[in-house]
Amino acid sequence: MGFENPTPIQEQSIPTALTGKDLIGQAQTGTGKTTAFGVPMMENIDMDLSAIQGLVIAPTRELAIQVAEELNRIGQTKKIKTVPVYGGQDINRQIRALKNKPQLVAATPGRLLDHIRRKTIRLDNIKTVVLDEADEMLNMGFIEDIEAIMDSIPSEYQTLLFSATMPKRIQKLAEKFMKEPELIQVKSKELTVDNIEQYYVELKENQKFDVLCRMLDIESPDLAIIFGRTKKRVDELSEGLSKRGYFAEGIHGDIPQNKREHTIRRFKSGSTDILVATDVAARGLDISGVTHVYNFDLPQDPESYVHRIGRTGRAGKKGQAITFSTFRESEHLKAIERMTKRRMIKKNIPSYDEVVEGVQQAARDELIEMIDKGEAEKFTHAAEQLLENHHAVDVVAAALKLLAKEPDQTPVKLTEVAPLRGKRVRNDNKKRSNYRGGGGGRGRNDRNKGRGGRNNDRNKNSRGKNYNNKRS
Template sequence: MNFADLGLSDELLQAVELAGYSEPTPIQAQAIPSVLMMRDLIGIAQTGTGKTAGFVLPMLDILAHGRRRALMPRSLILEPTRELAAQVAENFEKYGKNHDLKMALLIGGVQMGDQVKALTEGVDVLIATPGRLMDLFERGKILLTGCNLLVIDEADRMLDMGFIPDIETICAKLPANRQTLLFSATMPPPIKKLADKFLSNPKLIEVARPATTNVNIVQHKVNVSARKKRDVLRHLLQTDNVTTAIVFANRKTTVRDLAKSLKRDGFSAGEIHGDMDQPSRNAELQRFKDGDINILVASDVAARGLDVKGVSHVFNFDTPWHPDDYVHRIGRTGRGGATGRAFTLVAEEDAEAIANVEKLTGGPIPLFEIDGARAASSPTAEDQPAERGRGSRRAPRRGAKAAPEAPAHSAEAEPLPRAERPERAERPERAERPQRAPRRQREDTPVAASAPRSAPERAAPVAAQREAPSAPGEWNGPVPGFLHISALTA
């Protein structure tokens, strides 16, 4: 089957061919004819299956007939995040080259002026996030009574972000006699309730079992301690034939710190998270798409729907808190029939989260073994200050026991080279100190005064310490302060 068999116009087929596509994906093959027949639709598909084109293409042909009016968009597409909304807008620009249609993008983080101006002139397609749409609606800048086609995209993500009440309010403002398309990767009960309320006799299309992962993605989990995550990530980035990668973290602070760390280590890395303003996020994403950087560290704001071609790897630096997010994170690779690899770093505190992920996806994720000595060798410049600070190995205090050295093959092995570690065999000065007399002898029997030592003899331990050989495996650092003995003491 090809796109010409789906009933699309010649103008649209030319645009699709120009974009480099010849055969529709399964969800496109099933959704496009139903949308063209003006049926309501529920599409359940995992990310990366081409569902965006599944509603964009037929919408273009439907909207080709009719005229636009000021402040009254003819169709509305709701997206949970700014990045998803921007991506759908790119699809309309790409496929709508031969159509005389106007589009407006309503997202937060940018000035309202241009958005209000576009609405005033009239638009055929309005792509919006619920928050900005509700804001402009309450200001009287938009009317929804002329909207006859509604698309609710990534509905389960809308649920996670708390947008369901806004969506219900928006649906109530739209004409009752309209066409509604709902797309979701999963169908939890609240989404099923939403569909039952606002869709009329919808056709159900399911191209993959809910919450399943792409078979083209090779998945691994790596057991690692929390403090070794950066070492293991660097090791994988250097050894697993990574061309382009997205690294996901749960917290915005982790995203910022990890991006800076990778840059200091010489990687071409960028970052994207919710604390960045929209122009900065767009610019960083464009750098990644253009190849100016090949590693993008991201929070879950980038996990849904971002379509970047050729992402070879996804790394979950943190195991996602919500199992559904795992499916959407790793879906950034293995897109369009390509293969990809996904690694999840699992610390001890992630045991419950990874168990929930494996329960959702229907099976255990294969364990990837890493040689701890290789992964943790050669501390980077970024690690050096920490080694000299509170985490460094200093000479043990008086009476303290030296920590046992970890075996070289252990995943917990210290990243310090062995030549820089203090050995237990050092500190000869302890053995050379005069032994105290037993307590009973000091209390009951006078002790004869020992012959005084000469100054050179008293200074001998210090001299021996300073002239200690610096062969590999021996301590060659500064003498701890409590071991200094003055040669001038009487």
């Protein structure tokens, strides 16, 4: 498959998982954890047994699909098949795929429960259960569904749990369903910052869109993901960017699954170079070549920041993460810095002159690239004719003007989103931080119970639920 050296999570997880021990791996997407749990799962498969022997439970449809694709690549030589099972796709189509006797299933919790109840997925021969991105499943309200799934497995099985963060509810889940698990932690700096330059821009809410466009013009990212806090925000941002001539498309939980998959395919192929997304819709996306991540809105909780910026700086490549913060969100920004153990560098708002210079530089780079590739040779005769009557500098200047994209000033108005605030609350005579979204509070634990999986993976992130800030 082209692997030469294991990543830290692979190097530490594979030998432990091969022994059959339960394992907790603290690692985000992009560190190679699918292979870290995929290889031991493959080694544990009995090829003489025509039954499902392993489950991977993931929070989103996209992640379930990607995990299945990766496992099918890993298992290709041994002819081990993995079927993805998720909400939003015709269940009869999935039933037909399951009749082909796959050894592994990658599933979202709600749809997996549907299949278990229909007896189209039987759990009698399960040997390994993987909980992938457990903290996100917690945030989306899937924990009770996961407990129901694991309670219904009759046989002894190995559990591998992977999570970028370790809130108390995840630890309790591990205590309930895991037997003396070994904890493997990839250091925070390895998770978040090695290959990612992190910046922030302090600005007013109504400045954000114009500043974003200026930065896109100056930096000319190959592929960029822009995060908005709500579905409405994503819709308005993608429409506004398209109005100004950028190739941008949006994804969130209310967009039909087939359209989301089409948008992601276009982004992977480079047909679209800007993807605007909510946290959950972009969670687990494994897309190589993303050079920039823009946090147009701060995430509801510091943990989500880790997952957002993990979309860039992958596979040893460099990436940039730029976060927009209004003046009233400084405390929230500090909480993110405390968690990542790294200070963000302040970026100034770029001036119009800097944008013009950036556009001109991009045009120069495009010309040079064309010359280096030899793509201009068939225009040599036309160029010679031009130079007979015009000065060379004038000809090149005209070519640059044609290539250069003038900064677009088309008016775009976004609905304002209230800033996040860092607020101290007193509880049992002890102070602790409790970050709340200004546009709608984070709600208590009991409000979330039973919502997530039953609705087949709808995007809950924009509602701002966060179990980590539960009050006692």
